[in-house]
Amino acid sequence: MVEVAMLSLLILVLTLSIGVPLPFCFGAALMVMSVIGGVTMKGTMLWGLGQLANPILLAIPLFILAGTLMSVSGLAASLLRLVNIFIGHVRGGLGVVATFSCALIGAISGSGLTGVAAIGPLLIPEMVRQGYPRGYASALVSCSSVLGLLIPPSVTMIVYGWVTDTSILAAFLATLGPGLLITLNLAVVNLVLARRFDLKLDAKPDFTTLVVETRKRTVHALPALLMPFIILGGIYGGILTPTEAAAVAVIYAIPVGFWIYKGLTWQTLLESGKESATAVGAIMLMILFSLILSQMFVLESIPQKLVKVIFDFTQNELLILLLVNVLLFVVGMIVNDVTAIILIAPLLLPLMKAIGVDPVHFAAIIGVNTALGGITPPYASILYMGARVGGAKVVEVIRPAMTFLIFAFLPTVLVTTFWPELSLFFPRLFGY
Template identity: 90%
Template sequence: MVEVALLALLVLMLTLTIGVPLPFCFGAALMVMSVVGGVTMKGTMVWGFGQLANPILLAIPLFILAGTLMSVSGLAASLLRLVNIFIGHVRGGLGVVATLSCALIGAISGSGLTGVAAIGPLLIPEMVRQGYPRGYSSALVACSSVLGLLIPPSVTMIVFGCVTDTSILAAFLATLGPGLLIMVNLSVVNLVMARKFDLKLDAKPDMATLVSESRKRTVHAFPALLMPFIILGGIYGGILTPTEAAAVAVIYAVPVGFWIYKGLTWRSMLDAGKESASAVGAIMLMILFSLILSQMFVLESIPQKLVNVIFEFTQDKFMILLLVNLLLFVVGMIVNDITAIILIAPLLLPLMKAIGIDPVHFAAIIGVNTALGGITPPYASILYMGARVGGARVVEVVIPALKFLFFAFLPTVLLTTYWPELSLFFPRLFGY
């Protein structure tokens, strides 16, 4: 039966890769389990719709809507101007601004594409004007936007918590350490690579100008800075659930976008709603069908059988974790992060428990690995969007992106996997 389950997953990934509409992809996998494996679907469809009634899942469309509203409202521009006053005159400083800005956006939106949409049109032309290659600028913004998948709140961790019955707050905190480390790594790699560019730097402000401008820009950016404090403070302070925090984010973004930053209009708000609805529809379909498929796996004890198969191959914890990382990396190259999590997480969680890996630690491992899929071809949706927003050819973007991948992301993946404290420090700090 393990062979049938693997065949179903293979059929699913192949159909997703060649562009078959989403429901038919999962339908093909379910047919493999039903026809080839003889597994009954009786009751699983009703069970799947029942799981969709989970109120926690409401946080997903709300966070996506909040991120979309933020990208068109002017919140991102105010954050960018604030950070730029401090390091815009430093060689490579504008690249650091890109990374820090995307981290701030990630702390609001929970999405990887929001950073590209909000920061790219503002920062990439400015980086090109200063002397950065267009492909490099687009790659840096795209890679930095991955932080939106790791720095809480994260849509992917909401999905992980739902499909594995793990605390969503703990999963949020698990990816915070790796996300901050990637932010630092990207900044350092950028500073090193920027040495070879002929840059036209901003004039270094004197102390009086720095104090005056920083005060003005801080006041202007204060409403935008307040948003992540409200969301994260509400969640971790126990005042708001993730769903309530997502609703607060939407409610807060609308008046701030309309009346403070004036970037939001009725037309752009309607467009943001349509864009969010389209993304949410695809995500909820994926969750429904993947829940049904994973339930069929559970009914046939596929996870436990998979554990036994792997243990027959090796019982070495180091090797098993290495194989899991390779599997997650390959799957992330083929399908998007949410699809990868809802397919692989329930399947591998029993194996992780069997070798002594805490589910919260596993959340960080799978979160970091699947986030890489957004910048790793052939899937690489975030990278392709960065190239499109930056007006660069994909080949120009891929080469610098691979450098960021090797020097900034890969060390973090290894540390997250083999040094549990990196992902467990913040959850333990908050009592999880």
């Protein structure tokens, strides 16, 4: 039966790779399990539809809507202007601004695409004006936007906590350490690479100008700065659930966007709702089909059989962890992060537990690996969007993106995998 499950996953991956519409991809995989594997679909379909009524999933559309509102309302622009006053005159400083701005956006939206949508139109043209190659600027913003999947709150960690019955707060905090490390790595790699470019830097402000501008821009950015404090403080302080925090984010973003930053109008509000609804519909459809397929695997005891197959091959924990990382990386290259987590997490969690890996530690491992899929072809949805927003050709973006992946992301994957304290420090700090 393990062979049938692997065949169904292979069919799913191949059909997704060649651009077959999503329902048909999952339909083909389900047919393999049903016809060849003899698994009944009726009960699993009803079960999957029932799972979609879980209140936890309500946080996903709300965070997506909050991120969309933030990108059009002016909140992101005010944060960008505040950060730029400190390092806009430093060689490579504008790239560092991009990285930290996307990390901050991630702490509000929980989505990887929001950073590209909010920061890209503002920062990529400015980076090009300063002398950065367009492809490099687009790649840096795209890679930095991946931090939205790691800096909490994260939509993918909501899904992970739900499908594995792990504390969502602990899963949020598990990716915080790796997310901060990637932020630092991206900033350092950018500062090194920026030495090759002939940049036109801002004039270094004198102390008086710095104080005056900092005060002015801080006052202007204060409503935007309050948003992550409200969301994260509410969740980590135990005042709000992730779903309630997402609702508060939407409620907060609307009046701030309308009356303070005035980037939000009734037309852009309606367009944001439509855009969010489209994204949510696609995500929920993926979740439903992924749930049905993963439940079929569970009913046939595929996770337990997979553990046995791997243990028959090797019982070396280091080798198993390396194989798991390779598998997660390959799957992330082909399917989106939500689909990958729903399909792979229930399959691999019993194996991780068998070799002593904490479910919260595994949340960080799977979170970092699947996040890379957003910038790694052929899937690379965040990278393609970054190229489109930045007006660059995909081939111009891929090379610098792979440089960031090799020197900023892959070291973090290894550290996250083999040094559990990086992902467990913050959960333990909050009592996990």
